[in-house]
């Protein structure tokens with residue numbers, strides 16, 4: 001039996017495939033390289049010394065997707081095929097609703113057709129909107145997303161809840177990621193945003209490397225210890241391991257739908273990040289304070305206790321590990 005990983009050549013997908021292979025799982029990847037590169041597949045093999053099946057297809061193509069289910073014995077599906085650029089989703093919402101929401105619906109329909117009913121979904125802390133409380137627990141209200149990307153995550157969560165209500169033979173894990181950063185310790189796979197990065201860590205890395213002149217810190221007048229935004233940065237390898245634990249839970253339990261925060265439970269400010277990065281790399285990160293970025297919230301960090309208790313998972317890597325890994329990947 002194989003685990004089907006959509007978007008398996010992407011940032012979080014590739015790290016999760018490494019953990020799946022290391023755990024002795026058989027993996028089938030589909031990817032259309034819309035935001036990833038074919039070399040990643042070779043690197044996964046290099047890291048793990050293991051092989052997997054690969055299909056270069058768009059998961060929106062129902063006919064080709066069905067072929068994957070025809071040709072393989074799929075036990076469970078992990079869906080990393082979503083678009084994730086917040087700004088682009090504002091410019092082009094239909095692209096996001098089509099790829100993320102229609103894509104998920106098509107995938108779920110196909111799974112249903114082939115009686116594959118274990119699904120792990122990549123959601124985001126963005127579904128909490130302006131958080132009801134900090135640290136955020138899974139029962140906090142969701143909604144009030146500030147961009148179409150976030151709304152696609154919210155819609156898919158709702159679709160999954162409705163699906164489970166209609167058919168309780170499904171097993172579904174909704175994983176709400178906080179802020180994934182870092183890279184594999186080999187330096188062979190990592191995050192490669194196209195164009196100028198919009199997320200903090202990739203931007204900091206490119207300033208340190210001299211590619212970009214300076215970081216714009218979006219506001220220093222938030223109600224936080226140093227005035228800059230606070231987030232729960234999580235090492236992508238910790239995050240990937242969370243998926244393995246979630247899969248094990250779906251295999252053990254009879255059926256159910258479960259939601260977990262995947263975060264560290266610790267919040268760091270933008271300036272904390274800059275400082276940690278400078279300490280670890282010995283590089284200067286030039287920055288200037290600018291206006292707040294529209295749609296940003298002051299503080300967002302998780303209470304990760306539910307995942308710890310129910311999945312036996314917790315993030316173990318430190319902020320220094322994250323900085324070191326992001327820099328290591330850049331240098332390679």
Ligand code: UFG
Pocket residue numbers: 084086124125126150177178179198199200201203215216217218219228229230231270293296300
């Ligand atoms: N920031 C800067 N300058 C930059 C980029 C970011 O000061 O150039 C600040 C932001 O204002 C924020 C923090 O750094 O305070 C983190 O910003 P990111 O863009 O890295 O991440 P966000 O928290 O805005 O968003 C991330 C993901 C989303 C996801 C969300 C979940 O990008 O996909 O976390 O909370 F939905």
